[in-house]
Amino acid sequence: MSPEELQRATDELARLMLDAITLPKPPAIPADYDSVDSLQELYAVIQSLRQFLSAAANGDLSQPVGFRGYLAGTLKTLQANLRHISWQTKMVASGDFTQRAQFMGEFSQSFNAMVVQLDETLKELTRREHELREANEALGLLATSDPLTGLYNRRHFFELAQAEIERALRYSRPLSLVMFDIDFFKEVNDTYGHTAGDTVLEMVARVAQGALRTNDISARYGGEEFVVLLPETNATVAATAAEKLRSLIEKTGVQNGEHEIRVTVSFGVTDHLQRSSTALLEKRALQLIDQADEALYASKHAGRNRVTMFQPPEPERKDPNATASLD
Amino acid sequence: MADRKYEFSWSLLGDLELGRPNLGPHTRLEVYRLMQFTFRDVIEQELGAEKTDQLFYKAGELAGREFYSQYLSETGDFHTFVRELQRSLQEMGIGILRVEEADPEAGTFILTVSEDLDCSGLPELGYEICTYDEGFIAGLLESFTGGSFAVKEVDCWCTGDRTCRFTAEAVGS
Numbered sequence: 387m388s389p390e391e392l393q394r395a396t397d398e399l400a401r402l403m404l405d406a407i408t409l410p411k412p413p414a415i416p417a418d419y420d421s422v423d424s425l426q427e428l429y430a431v432i433q434s435l436r437q438f439l440s441a442a443a444n445g446d447l448s449q450p451v452g453f454r455g456y457l458a459g460t461l462k463t464l465q466a467n468l469r470h471i472s473w474q475t476k477m478v479a480s481g482d483f484t485q486r487a488q489f490m491g492e493f494s495q496s497f498n499a500m501v502v503q504l505d506e507t508l509k510e511l512t513r514r515e516h517e518l519r520e521a522n523e524a525l526g527l528l529a530t531s532d533p534l535t536g537l538y539n540r541r542h543f544f545e546l547a548q549a550e551i552e553r554a555l556r557y558s559r560p561l562s563l564v565m566f567d568i569d570f571f572k573e574v575n576d577t578y579g580h581t582a583g584d585t586v587l588e589m590v591a592r593v594a595q596g597a598l599r600t601n602d603i604s605a606r607y608g609g610e611e612f613v614v615l616l617p618e619t620n621a622t623v624a625a626t627a628a629e630k631l632r633s634l635i636e637k638t639g640v641q642n643g644e645h646e647i648r649v650t651v652s653f654g655v656t657d658h659l660q661r662s663s664t665a666l667l668e669k670r671a672l673q674l675i676d677q678a679d680e681a682l683y684a685s686k687h688a689g690r691n692r693v694t695m696f697q698p699p700e701p702e703r704k705d706p707n708a709t710a711s712l713d
Numbered sequence: 714m715a716d717r718k719y720e721f722s723w724s725l726l727g728d729l730e731l732g733r734p735n736l737g738p739h740t741r742l743e744v745y746r747l748m749q750f751t752f753r754d755v756i757e758q759e760l761g762a763e764k765t766d767q768l769f770y771k772a773g774e775l776a777g778r779e780f781y782s783q784y785l786s787e788t789g790d791f792h793t794f795v796r797e798l799q800r801s802l803q804e805m806g807i808g809i810l811r812v813e814e815a816d817p818e819a820g821t822f823i824l825t826v827s828e829d830l831d832c833s834g835l836p837e838l839g840y841e842i843c844t845y846d847e848g849f850i851a852g853l854l855e856s857f858t859g860g861s862f863a864v865k866e867v868d869c870w871c872t873g874d875r876t877c878r879f880t881a882e883a884v885g886s
Contacts, residue, residue, distance in 0.1 A: 455837070459874035466825040466876050470811035482792050489809060489827070 399425065406432045435461075447472065471497065478504065532606040534584055535591035543605035543613060547674075548667035550603065550617050554659060562616040562624035562657040565678035566631070569650045569690040571610035582642045586649055589640050597631045613675065621657035621695050628653040628693045636691065654681030656696035721775060723783055742806075745830065749845070770848035777852020785857070791817045794857050806830065813878070820860060820883025824850065825868075829877045832870040841869040843877055850879055861885050 387395070399419075406412040406429060419425050434452035438461060441449035447469050451458045467490055474485040474497070483505035487494040530542035538546065547563075554561035568574070568590060575583040587610065594604055594612065603615040616624050632651055639646040656677035659670065681696040688694065729738040757765040784801050788794040799810045808826035815822050827833070831843050843866045851864040861884045868878035 454873040456873060456875075459868075459870070459872075459876075462868055462878070463827070463875040466811065466813060466827075466878060469813035469823075470825065473812050473815065477792060484792075484796055488803075 403428070403432065406436075412436070438465075442468075483508070535588055535606050537591050537595070537612070538603065538605035540605060540607055543603065543607070543615070544668065544671055546603050547615050547671040550615055551659065551667050551670050551674075554617070555661060558661075559618055560620040560657055561659055561674075562619045562621050562655060563674040563678045564614040564616065564624055564628050564653060564655050565607065565675065565682045566612050566614075566628070566651045566653045567682055567686070568610040569652055569686075571649070574647060574649065578642050578645070578647060582640070582647060585640050585642070586647055589638060590635055590649070590651065593634050593638055594631055597634055598627070607675075613678070619657070621655050624657065625653075625655045625693050625695050628655055632691065632693060650691035652682055652685035652690045653693040654678040654683070654685060654696060655693060656681060658696060658698050721779065723779055742830065749831065766844045769844040770851075773845040773848025773850075774852040774855070775848075776845075777849040777854075778856050779852075780849070781853050781856035785853070788857070791815070791857075798853065802826075808833075808877075817858070820858065820862070820881075822854070822881040823878065824881065825876045825878045827876045829870070832877060835870045837873045838871040840871060841866040842871040843869055843879075846877065847879065850881060854881055858883070 398416075402413065402415065412433065415425065415429055431453040435457075438449045438451050441447075442465065447465055451461050451465070471487060471490070471493070474487060477485050478501055483501055485501055487497040490497075530538055532539045550561060553559065568586065571583065571586070574586055587606075590612065591604075591606065594614070598604060598614060599616075601617060603617075605613050607613045616627065619627075632653060635649065635651045639648050641647075654677075656674055658674075658677055660673060665673070677696040677698075681694040685692045685694040753765055753769070756768060760768070780801075785794065785797055788797050795810075795812055795815075802808050802810050808829040811825045811827070813823040813825060826846065829843060829846065831846055835842065847864040847866050851862045854860075854862045854864070862881050863884050864879055864881045866877055866879050868874040868876065870877070
């Protein structure tokens with residue numbers, strides 16, 4: 387082969403390799419070089435490299451590297467590292483925020499910063515969710531409870547009472563309502579102050595909660611006025627429970643400095659749910675309240691510190707003011 | 714085999730603080746490789762290459778099980794096992810372990826170990842050399858899962874790669 391022919395062949399081969407690397411579609415090796423094994427091998431390596439890099443550039447990390455040596459090893463290291471990062475990302479997605487990338491330079495720093503931030507954000511969200519839940523629970527409590535005594539407030543009592551009235555009517559079950567009121571409470575406030583008065587209210591509520599059943603519904607109805615709804619209970623049993631409560635409150639003192647404050651309580655009891663009525667539940671609840679209030683008034687009138695059962699008016703009763711009382 | 718002379722236990726590693734108060738517990742990597750490759754040379758001369766590989770695999774398995782008992786037996790789930798294993802291998806200078814694929818339920822894994830103790834920086838020889846590491850990984854996986862594993866190195870410095878890649882598959886039931 388002359389120097390010129392050698393030059394031409396070398397140039398042709400070099401250009402072929404360059405085209406194999408740079409062109410979108412690599413040219414075929416001329417048939418003249420079919421028997422040159424090293425050239426065929428080199429060309430195959432370039433083809434394999436093209437396929438690997440093209441796949442990797444599109445996120446496909448499964449393409450094998452079809453040759454060996456330094457370049458192949460370096461590419462496979464890159465492939466292994468990227469596969470490992472993919473696996474770590476899956477672990478983070480499953481909630482494992484302990485994953486950290488190492489020895490991958492800037493990629494490690496970015497990945498690790500992202501995971502740390504995700505972890506902190508999730509913890510912050512969890513903490514806020516917890517606070518929100520607690521706040522909602524507190525708000526719910528405020529909406530239904532009397533802040534001083536912890537009993538239900540009037541509004542919530544009526545909601546619960548309507549449900550119990552409906553149930554009692556549907557299943558023909560007894561239902562009683564007790565209303566009670568602290569005797570001479572104004573004098574307690576005037577004598578000892580409103581703070582002492584609040585303490586007395588708390589005591590009465592506390593004693594009532596302790597004496598009543600868990601399914602009895604007690605509420606602060608007004609300033610010193612309380613109501614209790616007793617499901618599955620007739621007036622006689624309710625009056626017995628009221629008498630027990632009356633006695634407990636009478637015996638319980640509230641310390642106020644050097645003085646001990648003692649109070650008594652008057653009660654009105656009713657179970658006269660008008661079953662034949664077509665009135666709305668709220669009105670029926672008010673009817674029970676009115677009845678118990680009437681009986682309570684009778685207790686006050688009879689001397690206080692007692693329990694009186696409501697007596698429904700009789701058509702031919704000669705004395706409209708006559709009421710039964712328990713002393 | 715009765716009356717064994719060299720049955721392994723971790724206590725055989727001795728009290729390094731007591732034994733080397735001045736030189737400490739570290740040595741050069743070349744010393745480790747010097748010992749391993751001279752062992753390979755002599756054992757191969759006596760028993761052939763295939764048997765040598767089998768023995769090194771088996772020794773690696775034993776080492777893997779003992780390593781697990783010593784350092785990893787408290788790990789519970791797979792994530793914790795991988796994390797603790799990575800930390801241990803790195804701290805002890807054995808290599809940088811990475812997981813490419815892992816399916817613990819199917820018992821298939823693809824792992825890489827960079828800067829491997831046995832082979833990183835070795836010249837290209839045309840074959841994978843880390844048979845001891847294959848056994849080591851098998852011993853670790855067997856200890857963690859309770860099942861048997863077949864581990865094969867598919868990429869190695871000695872095949873021209875720059876990281877060692879191992880496939881592991883559960884065998885038997």
